[in-house]
Amino acid sequence: MRKIAISFFKGGAAKSSSAIELSSSLSKLGAEVLLVDTDLDGQIAKLLKLNPRHSLTHILKGLIGPQEAITHTKWGFDVIGSDRDLIKVDAVTEKRSRLRNALSPIKGYDHVIFDTSPNYGMMSANVLDYADTMIVPVELSPASRDRLANIYNELDEARITNPKLFIRGILPVKYRRRESSQQAHYEQLKRDFKDVFEPIPFSCVIEQAQCAGMPVTIKYPNHPISQAYILLAKQIKED
Numbered sequence: 001m002r003k004i005a006i007s008f009f010k011g012g013a014a015k016s017s018s019a020i021e022l023s024s025s026l027s028k029l030g031a032e033v034l035l036v037d038t039d040l041d042g043q044i045a046k047l048l049k050l051n052p053r054h055s056l057t058h059i060l061k062g063l064i065g066p067q068e069a070i071t072h073t074k075w076g077f078d079v080i081g082s083d084r085d086l087i088k089v090d091a092v093t094e095k096r097s098r099l100r101n102a103l104s105p106i107k108g109y110d111h112v113i114f115d116t117s118p119n120y121g122m123m124s125a126n127v128l129d130y131a132d133t134m135i136v137p138v139e140l141s142p143a144s145r146d147r148l149a150n151i152y153n154e155l156d157e158a159r160i161t162n163p164k165l166f167i168r169g170i171l172p173v174k175y176r177r178r179e180s181s182q183q184a185h186y187e188q189l190k191r192d193f194k195d196v197f198e199p200i201p202f203s204c205v206i207e208q209a210q211c212a213g214m215p216v217t218i219k220y221p222n223h224p225i226s227q228a229y230i231l232l233a234k235q236i237k238e239d
């Protein structure tokens with residue numbers, strides 16, 4: 001069971017969108033996938049128009065077992081949602097191993113995908129203690145490049161207790177291929193980092209799909225965005 005954190009400590013970097021689309025794409029390729037929301041925004045359930053009765057908060061508080069919080073979606077993958085009360089379990093996540101212990105009864109998935117918070121707090125530290133793989137979605141801007149250096153610091157810290165964690169790749173998102181500044185940022189990124197995935201193009205179809213409460217890879221399966229996420233999923237599945 002591979003545990004993949006979609007992490008970049010910045011809002012609006014398409015973390016939640018990429019977590020949904022990677023889950024949907026892996027599932028389309030035949031994998032068993034569980035998507036776990038660890039951000040107190042609860043975006044995953046909102047974007048998919050799910051109404052889960054239980055959330056990660058209930059699991060971390062020890063009120064229910066993780067299996068009871070799983071919602072099956074009609075697109076093949078399963079979801080554990082989150083809510084604002086997650087902020088109240090910060091105290092119990094003081095121990096980095098809290099999430100790992102709470103989710104340890106979960107078995108039978110090929111991939112567990114974690115959507116993460118834009119802030120590096122104890123919840124994120126818990127995710128990085130449990131995950132084995134990180135995918136880092138970044139917008140192509142100078143601000144993102146500066147922050148990328150920080151993520152390597154977080155990685156180093158997490159690897160003290162979880163040495164098998166590694167960054168599988170940087171995922172450029174919202175790529176506007178016709179803009180020369182975007183092309184320049186992308187080329188620079190490839191020079192700076194060895195594992196850079198094919199970029200996910202910018203398109204408003206993703207918002208249209210999200211308004212309809214669906215993954216774009218389901219609503220618009222032939223759109224270049226969907227093809228880019230399927231290509232990413234193929235690479236992950238073939239590892």
Ligand SMILES: Nc1ncnc2c1ncn2[C@@H]1O[C@H](COP(=O)(O)OP(=O)(O)O)[C@@H](O)[C@H]1O
Pocket residue numbers: 010011012013014015016017018043118173174175200201202203204206207210225
């Ligand atoms: N490839 C894309 N093209 C255009 N808009 C996108 C793309 N990916 C995500 N978005 C939009 O960007 C915004 C932030 O995305 P989101 O996934 O919520 O980011 P995060 O979880 O990192 O805060 C959302 O409005 C989403 O619809």
Ligand SMILES: [Mg+2]
Pocket residue numbers: 015016017039041043115116
């Ligand atoms: Mg998000």
